[in-house]
Amino acid sequence: MMAARALAAAGGGEGRGSVSACEAYLPMAKLTRRVFRANGMENKIKVFLKRSDELRVGVELDSRADILVSEILDSELLGEGLIPTLQHAHDMLLVKNPKTVPYRATTYGVLVESTFLWKMHDLHSNEANTEDGVWLTPDGTQNILSVKLQQHAMQCDALADEIRLLSEPFKVFEFDFWKRPDSHRETKIEIKATADGHAHAIISWWVLQLDSAGSIFYSTAPRWVRQSSGVDLPQCANGMKDWCDHWKQCVWFIQGTGAPAMKDQILALRASHDQTIISYQLNMNDEISSRSPKSDHLTLLPERIALYGDKAWRSALIGAVRNAMSGRSSPTCIVADDSVLLAVIVSSLLPSSKVITMFPGLRDKGFNYLRAVADANKFSMDRIEVIGKKASSLTMNDLKDEKINLVVGEPFYHGSEGMLPWQNLRFWNERTLLDPLLSEDAFIMPCKGILRLCAMSLPDLWRSRCSLKDVEGFDHSVVNDTFGACGDLSGEQQGPCLPYYVWQCGYTKKLSLVYSLMDFNFSEPIHSCFGKTKIKFAHDGICHGFAVWIDWVLDEKNSIVISTGPGKDYARPYGTV
Structure with a gap:
């Protein structure tokens, strides 16, 4: 719709230009057409229920396109197929030297020390510290249970108190949308350590240059990098302030126990990418492999790896089983x-x-x-x-x-x-x-589960989920029911329940004590349950919703309980808002 409006404003009236849009997912294509109708643009944009690499000039398109507008970016940048999509577009759909929005994307990284992140991938060392005699990763099989060797999307602003920067931000790759990208590239980067420490991870992000003049940028960099870095990063259109639910930073765990670093030491980093993944090797000792893992090797999410290495978590399960x-x-x-x-x-x-x-x-x-x-x-x-x-x-x-x-x-x-x-x-x-x-x-x-809840102020999450109305001058209100938006809902309509790691939801504040809402007694066959409670607010603030979770009671005496309630702690994984 923005492209069609710009075309009309430039004098490209009826018959002097066209806008074509691709949407391969049928429910989204139907919703797209509803939004076009609501804005009187259903006759100004052609919508094809196809991927762009299924379009053909002379069939769907009358001629090659002069301008490409796209947003096929994930937190890692490449995971939604940016490279093969651009390759096909340049080969088959675009004129030579087209205009593109965005114009360029640049990925950056920084070396960090973080015990918090280390516990999310080095299960072998952490379970050795528990000294409970249970070995999920015995000597010689350290990687038999591990996180997948990839970049993991994570809200790294929440880790500000959990990390030490060991380097200045460094540039990794540039991807120019206006020319055909390579499928594979490799680069060697020399990183000067800025402090003594132990590098546990590389935290990465990307910066979009939207226009060819270099005047409009958008960045997913964490705030603590922007505030502490002396590197001249571009000033961005989003003001670098808004918490974003869709795009996060990425964490690449350095294998094993990490890498030692001394101030002013030069560390060698090799970065490579294929069509969908960016990978790293620090000091060239990490093994990067695209081969399938062995049949006895399991990969879990970082939060689950951290739980399995957590002494209290393991002790609770071992004690309950022993009893x-x-x-x-x-x-x-x-x-x-x-x-x-x-x-x-x-x-x-x-x-x-x-x-x-x-x-x-x-x-x-x-x-x-x-x-x-x-x-x-x-x-x-x-x-x-x-x-x-x-x-x-x-x-x-x-x-x-x-x-x-x-x-x-x-x-x-x-x-x-x-x-x-x-x-x-x-x-x-x-x-x-x-x-x-x-x-x-x-x-x-467990013997039973207890459904618990707490009133919460969640302004960042609320803004990312609230009902849409006017977006850049276009009416988007018809999408709210489909997307499950929160706030400004009619009548008794309630917002949806959404699974989140609450510590990853930007600013949060508890407004009440924790209340029990319902018990599930597993000693009995499953049956209908009902519960209600009154909430007394203990603190001032705006209540945006309730964090809801289950505490698992492991023993009949109610003495061993594992909670999944909210908190800045991987051992309390997520609630529901």
Whole structure:
């Protein structure tokens, strides 16, 4: 719509120019047409339900285009297919030397020391410090359970108190939209350390140059880089102040225990990119590989790796399992979710137990992983089985006529980390489906879940989710229902529940105490629940919503509880707003 308006303003009236738009996702294409109609522009823009690399000159397009306007950027810059899309456009759709918006993108990085980030990837060192005898990453297999070797999108403004800068910002790559990009490039960068320390990660961001004159910029740099750096970074159109939910910074974890650095030391960094990923090697010692991981190697999100190396988290699970198995000589245990930690704990604490792992997301990969770490944890794979069935399909024949004495879960489901808190009540449903196979004294862990909530002021998150009206002079109000916008809603309509790591949501302030809203008793089969409470505000402020989460009570005495409530702490992963 901005392009069509600019074309009309430039005198390119009817018949003197055209605007074509691509949208391959049908629901979004339908919404696009609704927005065009609301703004009287449905006859001024052609919308093709295709990717741009499916367009052909002489078929969809009358001629090659003079101008390319695009926004196919993710937090890493390349992940949405920027390079292959531009390559096809320059080869097949654009005139020679076209005008483009944006004009150029530049990626930057900075070396940081951060114990917080180190705990998110070096599980081997952290579990060695727990000294509990459970080994998820035994010696010689340090990377068997790890984060994926890639850049991880993260709100790094929230890490201002958790990091030390060990270098000035450095330029990595430039990508010119106005010419055909290369599929692969590599560059060597010499970085001068600005302080003594230990480099744990590279934090990166990008800066867009929107126009060819170099007068309009947009940056995703974290605020603490802009404030502390003496490097002349471009002044940006967004004022460098707004918290952004869509574009974040990226974290590249330096492998192993990181790299030592001394002030004024020159560190060698090799950066490379393919069509979708930017990778780094510091001091050329890191191993970068695009090969598929081995069948027994598992990758988890950084927050889950940090939990699995957290002494308190592990102690809670080990203590609860030990108490539950007390007095049981040869129990039959089912791990109902994707927790490899619980599978190892149960198998290690009572080697004579029979352990059945459901592993609904991990399946054979989970079994292969357990086989690889069995010797280090002193248990035999002869007593472990991965059931490739749903809980509803299990029979006593599958269990060799042995009743289940112990059902455990974190609850954690691989690949579903962004779920709403109550979606993890899938554990309760699994336990219910197993009910006919349980012994009379079967122990369920966790014993119950408690739905808790807290009133919150969340101005940054609110602004990123609030209802749209006028955007650059165009009416966007028709998109609010589809997008699930918050605020300014009609009647009794409520905003949606959204899963977030609350510590990643910009400015936050608790306005009330924590209240319990509902209990879920896992000793009983699943059933309808209801709860309500009155909230008394303890602090002044604007209440934008409620953080809602589940505390998992692991034992019958309510003495061991794992909370997933909000806080600047990976061990309290996310609430729902």
